Amino acid sequence: MTKNKKVVIIGAGAGGMASAAILAKAGYDVEVYEKNSGPGGRMDVLKKDGFTFDTGPSWYLMKDVFEDFFKLFGKSTKDYYKLTRLHPAYKVFYDYRDSITIEGNYKKNKKIFESIESGSGKELDEYLSLAQKSYSLALKYFLYNPYTRVISVFNKEVIKSASKFFSLFVSNLHRYISIRFKSLALQQILEYPSVFLGASPFNTPSLYQLMSYLDFKEGVFYPSEGGMYEVTKSLYQVGLEQGVKYHFSSDVNKILVEDGRTKGIVVNGKEICSDIVISNADLHFTETKLLEDEYQTYPEKYWQKKKPGPSGLLLYLGVKGKLLELEHHNLFFTEKWQENFNDIYKAGKWPKSASMYVSRTSATDKTVSPKGNEALFVLVPLPAKESIPNKDLEKYVDNCIDNIANQAGIKDLKDRIVLKEVRTPEFFKEQFNSWQYTALGLSHTFKQSAFLRPKLKSKKVKNLYYVGAGTQPGIGVPMCVISAQVLYKIIANDSSPSPLKKIREL
Numbered sequence: 307m308t309k310n311k312k313v314v315i316i317g318a319g320a321g322g323m324a325s326a327a328i329l330a331k332a333g334y335d336v337e338v339y340e341k342n343s344g345p346g347g348r349m350d351v352l353k354k355d356g357f358t359f360d361t362g363p364s365w366y367l368m369k370d371v372f373e374d375f376f377k378l379f380g381k382s383t384k385d386y387y388k389l390t391r392l393h394p395a396y397k398v399f400y401d402y403r404d405s406i407t408i409e410g411n412y413k414k415n416k417k418i419f420e421s422i423e424s425g426s427g428k429e430l431d432e433y434l435s436l437a438q439k440s441y442s443l444a445l446k447y448f449l450y451n452p453y454t455r456v457i458s459v460f461n462k463e464v465i466k467s468a469s470k471f472f473s474l475f476v477s478n479l480h481r482y483i484s485i486r487f488k489s490l491a492l493q494q495i496l497e498y499p500s501v502f503l504g505a506s507p508f509n510t511p512s513l514y515q516l517m518s519y520l521d522f523k524e525g526v527f528y529p530s531e532g533g534m535y536e537v538t539k540s541l542y543q544v545g546l547e548q549g550v551k552y553h554f555s556s557d558v559n560k561i562l563v564e565d566g567r568t569k570g571i572v573v574n575g576k577e578i579c580s581d582i583v584i585s586n587a588d589l590h591f592t593e594t595k596l597l598e599d600e601y602q603t604y605p606e607k608y609w610q611k612k613k614p615g616p617s618g619l620l621l622y623l624g625v626k627g628k629l630l631e632l633e634h635h636n637l638f639f640t641e642k643w644q645e646n647f648n649d650i651y652k653a654g655k656w657p658k659s660a661s662m663y664v665s666r667t668s669a670t671d672k673t674v675s676p677k678g679n680e681a682l683f684v685l686v687p688l689p690a691k692e693s694i695p696n697k698d699l700e701k702y703v704d705n706c707i708d709n710i711a712n713q714a715g716i717k718d719l720k721d722r723i724v725l726k727e728v729r730t731p732e733f734f735k736e737q738f739n740s741w742q743y744t745a746l747g748l749s750h751t752f753k754q755s756a757f758l759r760p761k762l763k764s765k766k767v768k769n770l771y772y773v774g775a776g777t778q779p780g781i782g783v784p785m786c787v788i789s790a791q792v793l794y795k796i797i798a799n800d801s802s803p804s805p806l807k808k809i810r811e812l
């Protein structure tokens with residue numbers, strides 16, 4: 307039935323590439339049009355003066371999701387990249403106490419918790435045991451669920467855990483954690499994963515405690531050598547193997563609609579016909595800029611009530627000499643934890659004392675920096691709005707670098723920097739047509755989580771679909787790979803809630 311049926315995909319981000327490969331395997335003739343000069347979207351690479359940086363994602367989480375995806379093509383992640391488990395998993399620096407190193411070994415981590423707060427080791431066992439259950443239920447019944455049949459979530463296992471699930475959904479993550487752990491340092495370790503979801507722990511469901519299961523129990527991995535861009539290359543490659551055609555530097559200006567169904571797209575002013583259109587581009591941009599008013603499922607007034615995830619200040623630093631004070635992943639937390647989140651999500655101010663993330667991939671990967679040097683990536687979450695003036699920006703950047711140096715005890719960090727690239731919120735708008743300068747997309751607040759996120763299918767235009775972080779299940783590379791599988795289910799009329807096992811010819 308799909309013989310000669312053509313699908314065009316707007317955008318070569320993780321979700322776009324994963325859907326392209328799946329639909330090509332299902333028998334469609336698939337072409338991807340990407341405005342930038344290469345694949346990856348937010349998961350891109352920056353190479354300069356012998357240094358290599360992942361530009362966006364740097365935590366490889368939910369490793370089974372990637373494994374299951376490649377299995378659909380009779381492949382394994384091993385066919386594309388090697389995974390190295392990180393020991394330690396990460397190090398946390400505080401501006402009010404000594405650092406804590408989270409090991410790649412659970413027994414050791416329990417002892418570390420216990421040494422900070424008596425009784426917290428046992429609490430951690432219980433916390434993670436529930437996190438594991440939530441994660442396993444989420445994978446089985448929710449994350450891959452196209453929600454085309456409400457009945458799909460009503461099964462014995464879910465009903466048995468329904469009251470627990472419900473209470474996890476309606477309480478916020480901070481409240482849930484602070485009842486169990488009194489130490490701010492431990493609360494911060496368990497709450498920071500909400501930032502991966504573009505959310506504040508004070509305004510995201512405690513169900514997302516399942517994220518801690520991933521870093522404490524499953525482990526933290528790194529695609530070595532090469533980093534997260536190896537994942538981009540693998541998603542691109544598996545698509546090419548299925549016959550997907552990619553067109554780069556191809557800016558899509560319009561989605562064509564005739565008699566209520568998609569007819570194709572306009573690329574750099576030229577019409578391209580297709581039977582199905584899938585947009586992996588920012589959903590606000592797709593709906594409000596590529597479609598005429600009458601065809602918008604999510605018009606401007608929908609977005610006025612929605613909350614964006616944070617934007618960010620990104621620093622890519624090449625540093626002379628070694629930085630053994632840092633591990634591969636490093637988190638820098640401020641004592642003004644709640645104030646920091648309020649500045650970002652409520653006041654819309656650049657935080658004075660900002661929590662930050664610093665990756666030092668050169669700790670694990672010798673290919674990312676010249677010998678004896680280090681490649682650092684610094685991410686400072688910021689409000690989703692335009693940047694501050696240039697003269698203040700320079701001061702802000704200097705201050706962030708000083709804070710890293712002071713908290714980690716690094717001498718002369720500023721003087722040892724041989725390469726410095728700075729990206730501000732404007733980058734996300736220019737590069738990806740991002741709604742309100744957000745780095746991540748629609749935040750995972752209560753009303754913007756699970757089935758409450760935008761759907762993958764247009765309600766107004768037949769054969770128009772969406773995929774990626776702006777839709778279900780949400781933000782993060784593995785989530786976008788899942789999103790592509792949910793999209794396939796919708797196109798294939800498969801309403802099952804569980805992970806996709808096979809791609810059949812449609």
Ligand SMILES: Cc1cc2nc3c(=O)[nH]c(=O)nc-3n(C[C@H](O)[C@H](O)[C@H](O)COP(=O)(O)OP(=O)(O)OC[C@H]3O[C@@H](n4cnc5c(N)ncnc54)[C@H](O)[C@@H]3O)c2cc1C
Nearest residue numbers: 317319321341347348362363364365558587774775782783
């Ligand atoms: C700084 C940062 C850190 C992150 N850290 C992590 C992490 O550690 N782990 C993790 O799993 N996730 C992380 N994420 C989130 C993750 O990167 C994203 O959720 C995911 O990559 C988004 O993929 P996507 O499929 O939504 O597409 P995107 O990456 O958003 O790509 C969409 C593509 O559409 C293209 N496009 C837009 N408009 C047009 C048009 N008109 N015509 C043609 N093409 C167009 C864009 O150029 C882009 O390439 C991070 C993100 C950022 C920014």
